[in-house]
Amino acid sequence: MHPLLVSRARLGTYLLGWVPIALLLAGIARRQGWTWLEAMSLALPLCLLGALLFLGTWYLCRAMPLQNTADGLATQSAVWGTAALLMGGLWAGLAWLLARVLAWLPGLGALPQRVQLALPVITGLGILLYLASVALSYLLLAQARALEAERKGAELQLLAQESELKALRAQLNPHFLFNSLNSLSALTAVDPVRAREMCVLLSEFLRRSLGLGERRLVALREELDLARAYLAIEQIRFGSRLRLDLQVDPATEPALLPTLLLQPLVENAIKHGIAALPEGGTLVLTTELVEGHVILRVENPRDPDAPTPQGLGLGLRHVRQRLLGRFGSRARFEATSLEETHRVTLVFPLETEP
Amino acid sequence: MRALIIDDEDLARAVVRQHLEAHPDVTVAAECANGFEALKAAAQHQPDLIFLDIQMPKLDGFEVLELLEAEGKRPAVIFVTAYDQHALRAFEAHAVDYLLKPFAKERFDAALAKARLLVTAQPPVPPPPAAELAAAARQGRPLERLVVKDGPKVTVIHLDRLDWVQAQDDYVLLRTEGRNILKQQTLASLETQLDPARFIRIHRSYILNLDRLVRVEQDTKEHRDAVLRDGTRLPVSRAGYQRLRELWEDA
Numbered sequence: 104m105h106p107l108l109v110s111r112a113r114l115g116t117y118l119l120g121w122v123p124i125a126l127l128l129a130g131i132a133r134r135q136g137w138t139w140l141e142a143m144s145l146a147l148p149l150c151l152l153g154a155l156l157f158l159g160t161w162y163l164c165r166a167m168p169l170q171n172t173a174d175g176l177a178t179q180s181a182v183w184g185t186a187a188l189l190m191g192g193l194w195a196g197l198a199w200l201l202a203r204v205l206a207w208l209p210g211l212g213a214l215p216q217r218v219q220l221a222l223p224v225i226t227g228l229g230i231l232l233y234l235a236s237v238a239l240s241y242l243l244l245a246q247a248r249a250l251e252a253e254r255k256g257a258e259l260q261l262l263a264q265e266s267e268l269k270a271l272r273a274q275l276n277p278h279f280l281f282n283s284l285n286s287l288s289a290l291t292a293v294d295p296v297r298a299r300e301m302c303v304l305l306s307e308f309l310r311r312s313l314g315l316g317e318r319r320l321v322a323l324r325e326e327l328d329l330a331r332a333y334l335a336i337e338q339i340r341f342g343s344r345l346r347l348d349l350q351v352d353p354a355t356e357p358a359l360l361p362t363l364l365l366q367p368l369v370e371n372a373i374k375h376g377i378a379a380l381p382e383g384g385t386l387v388l389t390t391e392l393v394e395g396h397v398i399l400r401v402e403n404p405r406d407p408d409a410p411t412p413q414g415l416g417l418g419l420r421h422v423r424q425r426l427l428g429r430f431g432s433r434a435r436f437e438a439t440s441l442e443e444t445h446r447v448t449l450v451f452p453l454e455t456e457p
Numbered sequence: 458m459r460a461l462i463i464d465d466e467d468l469a470r471a472v473v474r475q476h477l478e479a480h481p482d483v484t485v486a487a488e489c490a491n492g493f494e495a496l497k498a499a500a501q502h503q504p505d506l507i508f509l510d511i512q513m514p515k516l517d518g519f520e521v522l523e524l525l526e527a528e529g530k531r532p533a534v535i536f537v538t539a540y541d542q543h544a545l546r547a548f549e550a551h552a553v554d555y556l557l558k559p560f561a562k563e564r565f566d567a568a569l570a571k572a573r574l575l576v577t578a579q580p581p582v583p584p585p586p587a588a589e590l591a592a593a594a595r596q597g598r599p600l601e602r603l604v605v606k607d608g609p610k611v612t613v614i615h616l617d618r619l620d621w622v623q624a625q626d627d628y629v630l631l632r633t634e635g636r637n638i639l640k641q642q643t644l645a646s647l648e649t650q651l652d653p654a655r656f657i658r659i660h661r662s663y664i665l666n667l668d669r670l671v672r673v674e675q676d677t678k679e680h681r682d683a684v685l686r687d688g689t690r691l692p693v694s695r696a697g698y699q700r701l702r703e704l705w706e707d708a
Contacts, residue, residue: 278512281539282466285558289468292475342467379514381465381491406514410615 105161106243118154125150128228135221141214144205149198153229156194157236164240187233194229195222264428275312276370279337286340301339308332315362320429322456323390323397324356326365330388333366337373344383345373355390357455358397361425367418368401368447375412376403376445392453399449411440419447426451458576459486459502463495463521464510464537469558473508473537476565483569492516492524493611499525504532505576511538511594515613519591520604526587527606527641533572533584544594553585588642592650599652603631605640612638616655621691622647622664657704659683659697673701 107117125146132142163186170176202218205211218225283305290298311329315321331349338345369388377383384404391398415423415438423436426449434451460483462470470488477483486502489495491513499507511518522534536545536555545555554568575582591600603614614633623630624644631638648658659665669685673693676682681693693701 278539281558282469285472285539286466286468288559289472289475293471340466340468344465378465378512381493381514408515408613408615410617413617 105158106247107158107161118151121150121154124153124232131224132217132221135217137217138210140210141217144208144211145198145201145214145218148201149194149225152197152201153194153232156190156197157233160233160236161240161243164237164244168244169241183234183237187230187237190233191226191229194232195226198222198225264425275309279333279370282340283336290339297339301336304332304336304339308336312363312366318362320359321362322356323358323360323365323399326360326363327351327356327390329363330365330369333369334386337377341373341377341383344380345377346383346385348385348387350387350389352391354392355397355399355453358451358453359455360397360449360451361429364422364425364449365399365401367422368449371416371418371447372401372403372445376405379406379409380404395453396450397453399451400446402444402446404443405440405445407443412445422447422449458483458505458573460484460506460508461487461489461495461498461502461504461532462508463489463492463513463518464508465490465513466510469510469537472559473565476562479562479566480569492518492521495521496524496606496611499530499532500528503530506533506535506572508535508537511536511540516604516611519587519594520613522587523591524604524606524611531584533575535568535572540594544596548590548593553590588646588650599655600650603640605631605638607638614638616651616666617668619656620666620669620685620687620689622656624662654704657697657700659701660692660694663691663697665691667704670701673698 107113128150129139129142129146132146133139167179167182170179198218199215199222202214206215283301287298287301287305290301308329311325311332315325315329334345334347338347369386372386377386387400387402389398389400419438426434426436430451434449437446437448437450439446439448460477462473462485464470464473467490470490474485474488477485483506486504487494487498489498492515495507495509495516498504509518509521513521516524518536518538525531534553536548536553537558537560538545538555539558542557545557548555554571556564556568575584600616602616603619605612605614614631618633620632622632622644625639627641627643628639629642629644629647631640644658644662644664648656648664651664655667656664657667665683665685669687671684671686674682674684674690679695681698682690683693684690
């Protein structure tokens with residue numbers, strides 16, 4: 104479909120664009136001694152005809168996309184040159200026919216003769232107008248392509264985000280699960296009461312993480328509950344090696360954030376922090392509310408002998424991307440690796456369920 | 458049989474211990490919560506069999522095995538791990554058994570029976586080299602760090618701290634953070650373990666960490682030197698120069 108014909112408004116704008124051209128044409132005619140009546144009677148219908156005639160250029164342009172090679176450009180220039188000559192001639196012919204018809208009207212008897220004299224000028228103007236319409240058509244095509252590309256890009260990005268999120272939801276850390284089940288299998292013999300407790304914790308963790316996966320946004324409270332269930336299990340597994348320091352400001356609990364944003368932070372802190380140290384350490388999780396923003400911090404000790412991580416791992420990259428995807432420049436993500444501690448800080452505006 | 462249980466989690470060690478109660482011929486000589494304890498206990502107790510977790514702090518299971526091997530001790534080993542099972546399938550070809558956490562009594566007994574056969578076999582079955590097992594478990598991923606035992610001291614060298622390596626007969630000289638450390642391994646075998654995008658064999662006797670390279674200087678027509686960040690100059694052979702150029706052209 105021609106982009107100028109998809110709506111009345113567009114066609115109207117296009118036709119309006121021809122008004123100055125008609126006025127220009129009439130002005131030129133006036134200078135040649137035409138009367139206003141003669142000039143306007145010819146210029147207005149002629150420009151209307153031209154407007155409709157040149158609409159066809161777009162189809163030709165679409166069939167002949169602009170080429171980048173010198174050869175292609177030369178061929179196309181030749182084609183457009185020939186077409187412009189033909190169309191300029193055709194337009195002049197139309198002017199001539201129009202003059203013949205209009206001559207029947209009173210006061211316009213001299214029109215055919217005047218047009219006859221002006222034919223070269225009309226042809227020249229026609230050629231220029233035709234070339235302008237070629238340029239306009241290519242512009243419209245390029246714009247349409249850019250819009251299409253942008254739309255497709257946005258669609259793809261959305262799709263990618265969706266699939267990433269799905270992958271995240273599906274990603275129940277198998278290493279964690281199997282190790283927990285192994286701890287459970289040890290406890291059944293030595294401490295049945297704790298074994299049962301572990302079963303309950305594990306079920307709670309699974310139920311929560313499956314439930315959370317179905318939503319895009321959750322309250323921080325729910326993320327914290329999930330993290331607490333997870334950490335309680337890890338505490339059974341790691342025993343005295345894992346010490347917890349949780350400081351949660353209740354005012355931050357209703358804050359909405361993308362689902363499963365906290366979990367990867369906590370899992371990382373265990374995997375790269377506590378589990379990598381023979382004597383373990385303290386995992387610090389704090390939330391506070393400062394000037395309408397939630398500051399969420401997860402801190403863990405790290406092995407000073409291990410090299411400082413270069414850049415972010417996949418898990419943290421996802422967290423950052425999803426945080427910034429939701430809040431844009433109103434949020435901040437920071438990962439700092441010091442000699443003996445690793446800290447991740449999320450700052451985002453406090454938004455709650457209406 | 459004397460056995461060691463090596464795992465950083467108390468409860469994981471407890472599971473193995475519980476299963477061993479049904480096998481009075483096996484005595485648990487020691488339980489170790491990390492690789493360093495394991496090396497000490499192995500020196501003290503000379504175990505016939507070790508139950509070995511793979512993912513542990515500081516030294517992983519493969520590194521523990523490699524260090525034991527370097528001391529000429531090579532007990533039978535049963536890996537006990539929640540590690541990726543696809544990676545461990547490669548072990549079956551190496552007559553090494555593994556238990557995936559959590560495991561059933563039958564599976565444990567079968568692994569133990571297999572280990573018993575290995576320990577008592579006449580003639581003794583040579584165990585597969587630890588480096589080979591580690592490489593199989595890495596599934597093509599390059600090595601991240603090296604472990605070297607020098608007397609009672611164990612050094613872990615993370616590969617981004619390794620500047621270059623020089624061949625010295627059956628040893629390699631590892632240059633890291635201003636120190637030279639000797640490790641018993643050939644340069645060719647080390648080369649296969651390293652990431653070819655980061656470590657280049659620039660000479661018959663040298664492997665270079667590409668990150669340390671500043672420029673290559675040509676002295677005479679046939680003689681080139683690699684100049685490193687700290688000013689060190691290492692010889693670059695013609696083949697080595699070719700390899701460097703291929704890398705630059707790909708980049």
